[in-house]
Amino acid sequence: MARINFDLQELQAFVAVAERSSFRAAAEDLHLSQPALSRRIEKLETILGARLLDRTTRHVALTNVGRVFLEHARAALAELESAMLGVVDLAAQLSGLVSVACVPSAAYYFLPSVLKEFAARYPRIRVRVIDEGANFVLNAVTSGRADFGINFIGTQETEVEFRSIFKEDFVLAVRNDHALATRKSVTWEDLAGERFMTVHKDSGNRLLIDAALAKGGKRAQGAFEVSHVLTLLGMVEAGLGVAAVPQLALPLTTHPTLIGIPLMKPRVSRTLGLISRHGHTLSPAASVLYGMLRDAGKAARS
Incomplete structure (x- = not known):
């Protein structure tokens, strides 16, 4: 079997561009020049022998191969980050981006109260909220655009795990x-x-x-x-x-x-429930927010 020889920097570069949908924004996040970031992506694509991103001067989108690889790349980085954090303070070191899809009626009062506590405890984690209708939220989760969602539909979907809160x-x-x-x-x-x-x-x-x-x-x-x-x-x-x-x-x-x-x-x-893809492992950052929302739902019931 041929040895795949790329390092962590290329993987981080790809995930950053995929999450930000922008070379400029990703370069700023990683404190790199755009040419340096582009070289890392090109090296990764050359090693893999497949194009991961379709890009123009104004638009960046994942290819079909890129969408599949993104999930594996996130999981690999999450596992590595989790292992490294085993001997240090999780709250002080945990970082990354969590994307949460949420129906607007829950996003207005329920979600912000949890996010306020979450931001205070984990200041290095960025959160992107996709506040749309129930069907849009369901699609955002099943397509992988959101790590998980807050919704009141999804119990009948075989590819979705619905956890009532x-x-x-x-x-x-x-x-x-x-x-x-x-x-x-x-x-x-x-x-x-x-x-x-x-x-x-x-x-x-x-x-x-x-x-x-x-x-x-x-x-x-x-x-x-x-x-x-x-x-x-x-x-x-x-x-x-x-x-x-x-x-x-x-x-x-x-x-x-x-x-x-x-x-x-x-x-x-x-x-109302937390929805996620069946068989999909949440990143450490997403898992923490998921747990806080689950606990807040339990408290609201009591």
Whole structure:
């Protein structure tokens, strides 16, 4: 068998360019000139006998071979880093980039509270948050663009491991000066005379609500339709109407304007979970953040 002779610097250079999708940004991260970085990538491609990156003056993208090799390269670097950190302080030395895909309703309040603690404990780890809809989050994880995700779909996907962390109900978001604000709970029938606002019918949250209301034979007619839950909250705060939103979309502490009222008959809920690819080993940095989010979900349930 021919000996593959490349060093750690070429591997690190490739991973940096792949994660940043930019030679310029990767060169800055590694404190190299762009020509020096290009030489390392070219040497690695020559040794492997395959092109790993397609690049133009404005764009850098992984080839099919590059996407496969990236996963192995990350795993190799993670194993080496983990071994080296065995005798030193992990919190002080752990570094790298973690990409997390997250549905916006969880990204607004739940995720930042964990990231604040994470950044304080692991200041050398960079985090990239991909805050998009449920289907986009699922695709980002299965395609490898995200290390893992926070989502409420994925339980039926054979290539995805779904770990439940939090079950939440949908609540009615209203202004604190609204006529319903003093109620301990409301039913969907109570919304008949309200200006009800909702997300688009292609939204995963809308599908959950429509399915639940179809079973109960009750439907709330939407006066406004938007793409994102956070837009709904802004419209509620502006006094344009009321909206059904996941509990985590509302502030974790008292808000000066918004409150959430339990919605009953029917009660609509969703299960939020951490999703990752089956058989994929997370890097040490990603594994730490995954564990903190898992623990935060447990705390939110209690």
